Amino acid sequence: MTSRYGTRPTMKDVAAAAGVALKTVSRVVNDEPGVTAGTAERVRAAITELGFRRNDSARLLRTGSTSSIALLLEDIGDPFSSALSRAVEDIAAERGCLLFTGSSGEDARRERDLALAFCARRVDGLVVVPAGDDHRYLLPETEAGTPVVFLDRPAGGIDADTILSDNAGGARDGVAHLIRHGHTRIGFIGDLPRIHTSAERLRGYRRAMADAGLPVDERWIATGPTDPAHVTAALTRLTSAPQPVTALFTANNRITLAALHRLAHHRDRPALVGFDDLELAELLRPGLTVVAQDPAALGATAARTLFDRLGGDASPARRIEIPTRLIARGSGELPPPAR
Amino acid sequence: MTSRYGTRPTMKDVAAAAGVALKTVSRVVNDEPGVTAGTAERVRAAITELGFRRNDSARLLRTGSTSSIALLLEDIGDPFSSALSRAVEDIAAERGCLLFTGSSGEDARRERDLALAFCARRVDGLVVVPAGDDHRYLLPETEAGTPVVFLDRPAGGIDADTILSDNAGGARDGVAHLIRHGHTRIGFIGDLPRIHTSAERLRGYRRAMADAGLPVDERWIATGPTDPAHVTAALTRLTSAPQPVTALFTANNRITLAALHRLAHHRDRPALVGFDDLELAELLRPGLTVVAQDPAALGATAARTLFDRLGGDASPARRIEIPTRLIARGSGELPPPAR
DNA sequence: CTGAAAGCGCTTACAG
DNA sequence: CTGAAAGCGCTTACAG
Structure with missing residues (x-):
């Protein structure tokens, strides 16, 4: 020694x-x-x-590849991001690849800084959950041979592989489920419409209503910030109108959570289907009916696509939609009040 | 171009x-x-x-530091690990450091392989949530100047900084809470006793009982695997004995979840306090009373300690315990049945 | 079977 | 203000 x-x-x-x-x-x-x-x-x-x-870093400098990839998330601390991470890590590990993770915190500027920092380290490839909507800054990197796969949301200004949940189809299924249980006045509470997933889910809502031949009163649709105060206000508006909605579709987990808090002390609860699953959903009374995403499949598909590219796949950019799954647990099967 | x-x-x-x-x-x-x-x-x-x-990798080879640290978790996909990650990432980002993450999956062999792979990349430092109980394999690395901080569980065979939750104190608080609400026969369902956190929480249970002058019937204590089948069997045993327990302390989130499922259809529910918080805990009826850990503080403290070492702090290894917090929501305040 | 030289892409240390 | 040389710790390409 x-x-x-x-x-x-x-x-x-x-x-x-x-x-x-x-x-x-x-x-x-x-x-x-x-x-x-x-x-x-x-x-x-x-x-x-x-x-x-x-010293593997020295080795890898000579070799040309770094045997590492980077995963850029919205927030590694939230359950959805962490499920994505685990799936990506597993695929990377099979290939002997180490994983950098980073959180953009929904900040386009930070997404860019982190992505470019990873590229400067010469990671072999990059999986990005977009925070911003302009990704042209990555063009030099992809041209130089660093593949980038976008996950959960589409990229802007760049033609690249994109793995998404079937947001429109999932929302359509959830709303159709409510319709099947007798509802005709159904509210939609969603995120800001400029967010892609939010717009897609609203599209699914409209499609389900149209498919069933039901008219949509635009006052049933509330989009905006997803903090509890806004959600609660929207909920109150929808359920206390002269002709209140009898069911609600909440378009992401934050909104569903806020709605559940608000409805906990509510008589004549409207039926509720939420987009995104929650941990104790089946223990609530009634159980929470959700449209669940499949983060494991999202992450694994993104990682596999990335390694396909690293393996030389030069086919045109792919856009893959991962199916969602409706899980009926009670809240979505509540009937409308008898008139 | x-x-x-x-x-x-x-x-x-x-x-x-x-x-x-x-x-x-x-x-x-x-x-x-x-x-x-x-x-x-x-x-x-x-x-x-x-x-x-x-090319920052080339730059860093010349410079000597890699401006990256690694975080080795049990499973980046679980909420506790991901909360730790976020906290560590934030502190690392302040220092311009990128973060590698990896999951051992509770496998000591994989922990070792990953930790050494990170060391071979010459990360500046390492935060490890131990899976195994022998960490002497890291001695050459720490001697060579790569600091390692252990998190959530103590290391074995190596004298290094360790950041833990106050497991014994938290369990003591939870059980004392049940005692304050009139319970004297209190069951403990925990993980395998060879796991440090599990042993500590059991110690806290015994201390609370002893502090209150209450005898402990060893049949009230069930330790073992935490799959739902085992937990359900233990729960049935404890609550259907001739002299059943009137309250339960469940020593981690998996156990609490299994117990909640079992108790959902139970008349005369025993009071329940769980170690670890759960996402919808306050929406259950009754709300779930828990002893919550503080993963943000755990992760931040570990990361800060690591950067202190990188900054030249050569004082003796520290052992820091992060306080837990009792959150009363209903299930822990249920009275014992009147006799 | 073994090794001396060149080079991966940068920074350090020094000279003009 | 600018640059030629050496070196970070390895691997590659080649010679003996």
């Missing part, structure tokens, strides 16, 4: 200790053929004695 | 294009002084024209 604190032995040190050339050490470390058993033994002894461990 | 696909321009290319030396390009890229405005302008033009972006 001669290593001074903070100084690591290099192949050069090992070579000197074993009385061989650098290249011979490299051969032993990498299990390359062409080293006598005796020489290899001497080298291994020196490696153990010095506590040598190969 | 002369970049061929897959080939990135280097400082050498920029230098040639601008008709200057490599070093001058470096100066411009790094905003170092000592370049005339005109020269700098020529260099910048060449950078833009070629689409040059500095």
